[in-house]
Amino acid sequence: MGLSVLVGATLVVSGDGRYYSKEAIQIITKMSAANGVRRVWIGQNGLLSTPAVSGVIRERVGPDGSKATGAFILTASHNPGGPNEDFGIKYNMENGGPAPEGITNKIYEYTTTIKEYFIAEDLPDVDITTTGVTNFTGPEGPFDVEVFDSASDYVKLMKSIFDFESLRKLLSSPKFTFCYDALHGVGGAYAKRIFVDELGAQESSLINCIPKEDFGGGHPDPNLTYAKELVARMGLGKSESQGEPPEFGAAADGDADRNMILGKRFFVTPSDSVAIIAANAVEAIPYFSAGLKGVARSMPTSAALDVVAKSLNLKFFEVPTGWKFFGNLMDAGLCSVCGEESFGTGSDHIREKDGIWAVLAWLSILAYKNKDKLEDKLVTVEDIVRQHWSTYGCHYYTRYDYENVDAGAAKELMAYLVKLQSSLSEVNQLIKEVRTDVSNVVHADEFEYKDSVDGSISSHQGIRYLFEDGSRLIFRLSGTGSEGATIRLYIEQYEKDPSKIGRLSQDALAPLVEVALKLSKMQEFTGRSSPTVIT
Numbered sequence: 281m282g283l284s285v286l287v288g289a290t291l292v293v294s295g296d297g298r299y300y301s302k303e304a305i306q307i308i309t310k311m312s313a314a315n316g317v318r319r320v321w322i323g324q325n326g327l328l329s330t331p332a333v334s335g336v337i338r339e340r341v342g343p344d345g346s347k348a349t350g351a352f353i354l355t356a357s358h359n360p361g362g363p364n365e366d367f368g369i370k371y372n373m374e375n376g377g378p379a380p381e382g383i384t385n386k387i388y389e390y391t392t393t394i395k396e397y398f399i400a401e402d403l404p405d406v407d408i409t410t411t412g413v414t415n416f417t418g419p420e421g422p423f424d425v426e427v428f429d430s431a432s433d434y435v436k437l438m439k440s441i442f443d444f445e446s447l448r449k450l451l452s453s454p455k456f457t458f459c460y461d462a463l464h465g466v467g468g469a470y471a472k473r474i475f476v477d478e479l480g481a482q483e484s485s486l487i488n489c490i491p492k493e494d495f496g497g498g499h500p501d502p503n504l505t506y507a508k509e510l511v512a513r514m515g516l517g518k519s520e521s522q523g524e525p526p527e528f529g530a531a532a533d534g535d536a537d538r539n540m541i542l543g544k545r546f547f548v549t550p551s552d553s554v555a556i557i558a559a560n561a562v563e564a565i566p567y568f569s570a571g572l573k574g575v576a577r578s579m580p581t582s583a584a585l586d587v588v589a590k591s592l593n594l595k596f597f598e599v600p601t602g603w604k605f606f607g608n609l610m611d612a613g614l615c616s617v618c619g620e621e622s623f624g625t626g627s628d629h630i631r632e633k634d635g636i637w638a639v640l641a642w643l644s645i646l647a648y649k650n651k652d653k654l655e656d657k658l659v660t661v662e663d664i665v666r667q668h669w670s671t672y673g674c675h676y677y678t679r680y681d682y683e684n685v686d687a688g689a690a691k692e693l694m695a696y697l698v699k700l701q702s703s704l705s706e707v708n709q710l711i712k713e714v715r716t717d718v719s720n721v722v723h724a725d726e727f728e729y730k731d732s733v734d735g736s737i738s739s740h741q742g743i744r745y746l747f748e749d750g751s752r753l754i755f756r757l758s759g760t761g762s763e764g765a766t767i768r769l770y771i772e773q774y775e776k777d778p779s780k781i782g783r784l785s786q787d788a789l790a791p792l793v794e795v796a797l798k799l800s801k802m803q804e805f806t807g808r809s810s811p812t813v814i815t
């Protein structure tokens with residue numbers, strides 16, 4: 281359960297990447313009233329809230345002057361002293377970001393000792409349909425709840441980052457066509473306000489933008505498999521789309537922290553997306569006009585961002601999978617833009633990925649590239665990506681997921697791959713037996729990260745095989761799979777030769793895929809002849 285806690289006895293209910301059902305909000309409110317909390321804020325759209333919003337509402341100040349410190353915790357113990365002391369550590373969540381491991385471990389330990397909890401059962405249910413403040417008398421004294429319009433806070437923040445005037449010119453131009461698919465997640469509530477009301481897009485540009493607690497029966501994952509309607513509209517589906525596809529398309533996940541960017545009949549990989557945003561940020565996005573403090577990506581994300589960082593002489597960080605690792609860098613003023621292959625892209629405006637921000641960033645790049653061209657032939661998403669490849673080279677990239685694999689078998693496969701790493705000559709011999717056209721492995725390890733800010737070390741963050749020509753094979757066990765184990769295999773190849781850029785990635789990567797599957801004995805260990813999902 282995620283909550284945002286305020287300094288002093290005040291508490292904000294907001295998103296942390298989870299949905300709050302109406303029932304959960306009532307329970308949280310009643311528990312707060314019984315535990316010395318003075319105010320609960322409920323973002324009206326926060327019923328289905330985005331993490332971005334939890335980053336924004338921490339700016340709110342309570343009647344007693346206390347401010348949000350961001351983040352999560354259901355304080356399941358009677359602790360009038362304030363939840364910040366509960367765990368014997370000062371957890372510094374002012375940044376509104378995800379909790380670091382040290383804290384989640386402490387919380388877990390703590391939950392194993394809980395014997396009872398307090399709840400103000402007599403408190404009437406809060407009306408979460410109308411904005412405004414309601415005063416109550418709780419068991420701990422006066423207690424109030426403010427329901428507010430979280431979309432307004434969010435729009436205000438976005439206006440301080442992007443040039444809405446130039447975005448409006450682009451989106452209201454008849455030349456530019458647009459489609460946004462919220463997959464019935466919370467993004468819909470924000471999309472209407474921003475893209476239609478503020479920026480002049482046609483209402484018909486929005487699909488699946490009514491938030492539904494069951495996501496309309498679909499799976500709100502912004503990728504080529506699940507965002508079917510958008511994919512078909514953008515001319516990327518198997519069957520021919522009806523009419524000319526829009527110039528730009530985007531989808532969000534359920535809580536709108538992740539995003540997928542598409543051009544007309546064109547898919548932008550998340551790894552390319554963050555690299556292209558970083559390469560264009562200073563010119564196209566006012567928030568970055570003074571320059572980028574640095575950029576970062578998660579380890580399995582392709583090295584497209586590395587090439588941009590090197591060329592623009594930017595500080596660069598490679599962190600383990602998980603957004604929390606970016607937060608420390610941002611708090612220390614070391615990172616402005618970051619992204620993950622898993623469709624998360626963001627900046628230091630908050631401490632989570634932000635799917636709507638990513639769309640506005642892409643629209644800003646399009647607006648910038650087309651600023652004198654809205655009457656002529658548009659510079660398209662595909663043009664921007666191809667131009668990027670011709671400047672920086674192209675990273676062919678694919679991910680194979682083996683879901684619900686027997687956990688023991690997955691562990692054995694990983695252990696086998698680690699053992700293999702002790703002899704690179706053996707590895708290279710095995711590779712040559714499979715393909716002679718694949719270059720040599722020059723380094724192999726298990727990724728370990730030392731946080732340059734707090735010195736903490738995170739080990740066993742994925743098995744890496746790094747090749748002489750810049751290719752990489754990475755094997756990781758997912759931290760989010762729900763049944764058995766999910767093995768993720770990430771395959772990447774760097775290509776600078778213009779005559780070899782622009783191929784289908786599955787074709788370009790076929791030799792490396794073959795090597796990866798044989799080297800890892802994937803079928804032998806898992807019994808699977810093919811992955812569950814390919815992205």
Ligand SMILES: O=P(O)(O)OC[C@H]1O[C@H](O)[C@H](O)[C@@H](O)[C@@H]1O
Pocket residue numbers: 601602603604620622624757758759760761768
């Ligand atoms: O461990 P995995 O299943 O690959 O999931 C990895 C993803 O998990 C969550 O969604 C985190 O918020 C992301 O930052 C991370 O990329």
